[in-house]
Amino acid sequence: MYTQALNTAETDDRGLEDAARAAQFQARIDAEERIEPNDWMPAAYRKTLTRQISQHAHSEIVGMLPEGNWITRAPTLRRKAALLAKVQDECGHGLYLYAAAETLGSSREELVDAMLAGKAKYSSIFNYPTLTWADIGTIGWLVDGAAIMNQIPLCRCSYGPYARAMIRVCKEESFHQRQGYEIMLTLCRGSDEQRAMAQDALNRWWWPVLMMFGPPDATSQHSDASTKWKIKRFSNDELRQKFVDATVPQAQYLGLTIPDAGMTQDADGHWRYSEIDWTEFKQVLAGNGPCNRDRMAARRKAHEEGAWVREAAASYAAKRAQRQTAQAAE
Amino acid sequence: MAVANIQVSETPLVLYALRRADDALILGHRLSEWCGHAPMLEEDMALSNIALDLIGQARELYGYAAKVEGKDNDEDKLAYLRDVRQYRNLLLVEQPNGDFAQTLVRQFFYSAFTDLYWRAMMNSRDATLAAIAAKSEKESAYHLRHASEWIIRLGDGTAESHARAQGAIEHLWAFTGEMFAVDDGERSLIDAGIAVDPATLRGRWLKTLSDVANEATLALPQNDWMQQGGRSGRHSEHLGHLLSELQSMQRIFPGLTW
Numbered sequence: 001m002y003t004q005a006l007n008t009a010e011t012d013d014r015g016l017e018d019a020a021r022a023a024q025f026q027a028r029i030d031a032e033e034r035i036e037p038n039d040w041m042p043a044a045y046r047k048t049l050t051r052q053i054s055q056h057a058h059s060e061i062v063g064m065l066p067e068g069n070w071i072t073r074a075p076t077l078r079r080k081a082a083l084l085a086k087v088q089d090e091c092g093h094g095l096y097l098y099a100a101a102e103t104l105g106s107s108r109e110e111l112v113d114a115m116l117a118g119k120a121k122y123s124s125i126f127n128y129p130t131l132t133w134a135d136i137g138t139i140g141w142l143v144d145g146a147a148i149m150n151q152i153p154l155c156r157c158s159y160g161p162y163a164r165a166m167i168r169v170c171k172e173e174s175f176h177q178r179q180g181y182e183i184m185l186t187l188c189r190g191s192d193e194q195r196a197m198a199q200d201a202l203n204r205w206w207w208p209v210l211m212m213f214g215p216p217d218a219t220s221q222h223s224d225a226s227t228k229w230k231i232k233r234f235s236n237d238e239l240r241q242k243f244v245d246a247t248v249p250q251a252q253y254l255g256l257t258i259p260d261a262g263m264t265q266d267a268d269g270h271w272r273y274s275e276i277d278w279t280e281f282k283q284v285l286a287g288n289g290p291c292n293r294d295r296m297a298a299r300r301k302a303h304e305e306g307a308w309v310r311e312a313a314a315s316y317a318a319k320r321a322q323r324q325t326a327q328a329a330e
Numbered sequence: 331m332a333v334a335n336i337q338v339s340e341t342p343l344v345l346y347a348l349r350r351a352d353d354a355l356i357l358g359h360r361l362s363e364w365c366g367h368a369p370m371l372e373e374d375m376a377l378s379n380i381a382l383d384l385i386g387q388a389r390e391l392y393g394y395a396a397k398v399e400g401k402d403n404d405e406d407k408l409a410y411l412r413d414v415r416q417y418r419n420l421l422l423v424e425q426p427n428g429d430f431a432q433t434l435v436r437q438f439f440y441s442a443f444t445d446l447y448w449r450a451m452m453n454s455r456d457a458t459l460a461a462i463a464a465k466s467e468k469e470s471a472y473h474l475r476h477a478s479e480w481i482i483r484l485g486d487g488t489a490e491s492h493a494r495a496q497g498a499i500e501h502l503w504a505f506t507g508e509m510f511a512v513d514d515g516e517r518s519l520i521d522a523g524i525a526v527d528p529a530t531l532r533g534r535w536l537k538t539l540s541d542v543a544n545e546a547t548l549a550l551p552q553n554d555w556m557q558q559g560g561r562s563g564r565h566s567e568h569l570g571h572l573l574s575e576l577q578s579m580q581r582i583f584p585g586l587t588w
Binding site: 061064065068071072073074075076077078079080081084085087088091092094095098133183186187189190191193194298301302305306307308309310311312313315316319 | 379381382389405410486488588
């Protein structure tokens with residue numbers, strides 16, 4: 001569903017790389033060539049991408065939980081099927097993002113273990129609860145909307161497998177976004193109770209969604225390498241502003257109020273938002289969001305309770321291979 | 331204000347479609363409970379896929395039941411505004427997911443039946459049911475293959491998976507008899523060439539089960555005591571909880587558009 005804090009390049013071991021190859025690599029990037037799995041790449045590039053792609057994959061998988069929370073309670077059969085299909089799409093995104101990360105040399109198991117051990121991050125937005133049906137509409141509209149802003153530039157990311165995965169992911173996300181907006185539209189055209197439900201959801205999700213774009217440019221430390229490698233093409237604040245500018249008219253059309261009394265439109269037409277409360281963001285990143293513990297517990301439970309199933313599948317596959325070898329030897 | 335249950339005029343054909351719709355919805359709902367919690371991502375995908383197929387079948391069958399009934403009921407009223415005594419699904423499909431073995435054995439018993447059932451129903455004299463069957467048959471064939479492969483993996487996997495699979499078979503076996511039961515209303519539809527006599531499918535169903543069980547080194551129970559009641563609304567205690575969740579929005583917010 002989404003990525004954040006893309007500006008986290010590893011720079012430690014770059015000095016060890018062969019300078020000539022590094023220069024050649026950078027020349028390819030500058031020429032907008034795609035880097036493929038078997039190509040030489042600096043260790044820090046590999047490490048940065050592995051971290052970014054796996055965080056993105058973890059976010060897709062953890063992101064199944066808040067929306068999955070409403071599959072069994074969706075208000076109509078049509079909504080139930082659409083939500084289930086959507087959450088299934090997120091799982092598919094996770095799968096092919098893990099596959100893209102694997103092309104860089106880490107296995108899915110290693111990456112998942114790092115997440116379950118709390119060593120790898122996922123998007124902080126999924127640490128907020130889905131309390132009403134309107135939250136499902138709001139996640140589609142805003143969370144997927146923000147994800148699209150982040151991910152469209154990633155379709156041109158210098159690493160080929162990631163860029164290609166993003167093309168497919170973006171197509172599905174934009175479908176999800178329209179679906180979410182349509183849920184909101186239905187609520188806003190409904191009863192007073194439904195409109196209040198929609199407004200309440202917007203009130204709760206607005207600020208956390210703005211935080212999805214990561215810390216303000218003024219305080220970001222590592223954008224340089226990712227920008228130079230053309231992994232990241234726009235700054236956090238640029239993407240955030242683009243998102244706000246696109247979203248305000250959509251909220252107006254719904255008849256909803258953005259929960260920011262200080263918001264103004266400047267002479268260039270940009271909607272200027274008030275200062276974001278980064279303390280909250282830091283708290284959620286530190287594990288103190290409303291659902292951090294629940295999300296991790298749910299993923300660990302699924303992993304632990306599924307262990308015997310994965311062992312059975314592995315054991316059966318080994319037995320079968322053994323039988324085939326024995327048969328071939330006869 | 332809670333919404334009152336709708337009343338359905340259960341003519342034999344309405345009831346027939348409703349029973350199959352309820353089977354598909356309740357099992358689809360159960361499978362959807364796995365979404366985000368499965369033992370591996372591939373199974374999150376697969377179980378959601380099967381759930382989507384079943385919910386899709388349910389919608390078509392509800393739509394047809396409503397059309398045949400000819401009142402102002404629709405798929406959502408039929409799904410959301412009948413209580414536990416009005417639901418007509420098999421006891422098998424409402425059984426809780428339990429562990430992965432129980433979910434897959436439940437699916438295996440059901441899909442081994444529906445695979446044969448929908449294929450036979452493609453010859454129904456009722457054009458709508460035949461069309462629904464043509465679509466559902468393809469889906470059920472995949473569901474059966476998926477479940478069979480898992481029964482074999484679990485049965486012939488580790489000692490633990492074998493024990494869990496065998497336990498699930500014994501636990502769920504008593505709910506399989508209901509699939510083959512027929513009442514007077516259904517008998518009239520069978521005689522008219524609209525419905526299939528499930529008794530004619532039982533031999534092949536058992537053969538599918540025993541072939542897969544053999545390969546899986548699992549045993550089918552000898553016990554032939556079978557639980558009945560789902561088709562006439564006498565359910566296990568589990569269904570009421572499932573419905574209270576499934577129907578909560580329509581019960582809390584009556585009559586709104588979502």
